[in-house]
């Protein structure tokens with residue numbers, strides 16, 4: 001065996017020599033080749049043996065009959081005693097290994113030629129994004145069912161005619177005259193209540209009540225004299241008759257003097273408005289302007305109160321409310337000059353009515369009265385007969401002082417009529433009768449509030465009824 005091995009080596013060395021392998025490498029190469037061949041033979045043999053053995057085993061497997069699993073009858077397991085046989089260990093005869101001398105030949109390392117790695121370019125296929133085809137959302141139309149509103153059958157509101165006048169005016173008068181009613185009529189009723197008849201003594205007590213209720217001395221005496229005459233004639237035998245007679249006398253006094261303003265008398269119809277500070281002149285002019293505009297008249301307003309700075313502005317406000325033009329000059333200018341401008345403008349613009357405001361500073365009454373006289377002269381010069389009305393505005397809550405004021409203005413500018421303001425307040429109705437009785441002046445208007453509509457023609461009947469009302 002050994003010889004055969006060395007002979008093979010020799011043979012291989014020769015073959016390698018013929019192949020041109022250098023001598024120094026031949027033996028080693030031959031040894032390696034031979035051992036490799038031996039190893040290859042051994043491996044092939046082993047594989048051949050395994051291949052030959054496999055079919056037999058497969059056949060056995062194929063021929064295996066199906067296992068019929070019989071019911072397992074579990075018999076009692078009789079455990080037999082395990083007789084452990086003694087293991088006879090055979091002596092291992094180790095053959096002596098003959099180590100052959102290893103001839104180490106220098107290893108010639110062949111240069112490793114590394115082949116260049118050719119990296120194939122990665123061709124990135126373009127990602128073709130398929131377009132997302134969004135299916136259109138077909139919104140189904142919301143079919144709103146029509147709300148069938150049942151027709152609201154509004155029953156016709158049958159507005160009953162509200163008879164505002166004279167009811168509301170009467171109510172306001174009643175409220176405004178409550179104080180007078182208590183101090184005058186209330187006391188008269190208390191006096192007459194227990195009386196069986198009417199005599200001089202009763203009339204004297206009545207006289208006292210009238211004087212203290214703002215009717216003034218002169219008016220009171222006139223009234224008592226008239227009642228005494230009736231008593232003498234035997235017409236006053238009952239307290240109720242006396243009450244009705246007094247009521248009639250007061251109404252007559254108010255009625256006698258009352259006369260409506262008549263703007264038809266002249267064009268322009270000039271109304272000069274006078275009165276002391278704060279009685280309601282400007283407000284009354286605004287309300288009057290509104291009334292005339294409502295009647296379809298062309299109205300102009302002259303701001304003759306140049307003394308109080310804010311007076312003209314206040315009048316402008318009322319002018320705007322009523323929709324009329326206001327003729328004015330700077331504060332402090334001559335009121336007569338304003339009167340001149342105003343009447344000229346009224347004539348030029350063919351106004352139907354000219355309302356002229358004036359100052360009301362009573363503390364400089366001499367100057368005031370002179371000023372008012374001058375205004376009158378200017379107006380009369382520009383339009384003979386003007387002013388056609390000189391309206392004295394009196395605050396109904398003033399009492400006896402109103403009578404004093406009225407006398408003053410009457411003397412200076414010959415007042416032709418009255419406008420009684422604030423009758424919706426705590427008016428002193430007795431004073432009204434006094435002014436009418438003593439000065440013989442008609443009461444044209446009453447103011448029953450601060451609104452533009454709150455000016456009413458004076459109605460003596462209504463006034464007396466409100467004053468002499470009996471509660472309950």
Ligand SMILES: Nc1nc2c(ncn2[C@@H]2O[C@H](COP(=O)(O)OP(=O)(O)OP(=O)(O)O)[C@@H](O)[C@H]2O)c(=O)[nH]1
Nearest residue numbers: 277278279280281282283360421422447448449450
């Ligand atoms: N309750 C009530 N108030 C009134 C009435 N008339 C006027 N007034 C108020 O009285 C106040 C004075 O009114 P004005 O019109 O400014 O008085 P005036 O006389 O012009 O005053 P001067 O410009 O200072 O001279 C205001 O507050 C008005 O609103 C009325 O009839 N009833």
